[in-house]
Amino acid sequence: MKFFKKFINTITLIFVMSSKSFAMPDMTNAFYNTSFLNTKSEIIKLNEYEDKILLVFFGYTHCPDICPSTLIDITKSLRELGDDAVEVQPIFISVDYLRDTPERLQKYMEFFDSRIIALTSSEDDLKKISKNFRTTFELVNPSTSNYLVEHSSNLYIIDKGLIVKRIIANGLPSSEITKTVKKLLN
Template sequence: MVTLLLLGGAIGFRMLLSAHHENIGGAYTLFDTQGQKVTQDNFRGRYTALYFGYTHCIDVCPLTLDTISAALERMGPEGQNIVPVFISVDPQRDTPAVMQNYIARFSPRIVGLSGSPEQLKPVLDAFHVTVRRHDAKAVDYLIDHTSILYVMDGQNHLAGMIPIDDSAEQMAVDLARILHKN
């Protein structure tokens, strides 16, 4: 299953790389783990590293959040210039309390966002994120989704994309490169 998800992510990453960067990203309105409304304007002037996933993911999502947390730590003070954001693609199970408990395992810096399916759809579309739920009737269903780290600049424009299968060391290098080129 992990291989299939990573292969799907790699294919999705290659497709996104061929897309025009100005066509990726956009305005959004979601809710944080405290139930407060959050838009892209909350991050104006700061870089964000957006990752779309879900808390019941058994492998790729927790590994990605752990890797991004370690990468930002490795960057030292420069890593403080990037806000890691985890956007849930599973609003049915990822309540604010579930999200808060989940992201706390990785870093207190991670901002968890979610919303209703209607609120998530334009965000998923803007970032070209595909989501496919397996076995819709099962309680412990799995979700296939695009797995890429989107790095947005302080004006909410795509500054770069990073594959999620990078090591923390490589991700730190990639993030620093993105910060320095913009």
């Protein structure tokens, strides 16, 4: 009986989440009201990229697995898009506000496609933007030098109107990113 109850609850949740009444986050306010530092220590706001399809991922440079694999998937997708990649701006937002300085982000991003921009911000601004994206992060025992950061691992695909069009869960192949971007371009 417990299994059946869980099954019904799961099916109901899937139905509700997939219905048209479930609205994807509108990022307009978040993009205009949050400031970031890029790898050159320049202050920017995300609305500077509103003329592009955005691929937004939250992570951190000391991440042992999910972040590098997601950035590799983004790199593959940019290659798969070919000339259409000029319409796309991938953005890596670090949620490790203590360690991920612009200089650290610059060194880390050398391992990935140069078209991916990396940003950092204050704890308060990161909490605000995370709330807008309905994502989470938490520094685990930051008093140690090798702490981890628990964080959501979704990739957000945002159209030129700053509306989230798709949230891709960690582990889906780069072809899913490419397919979604191509639909938005057509």
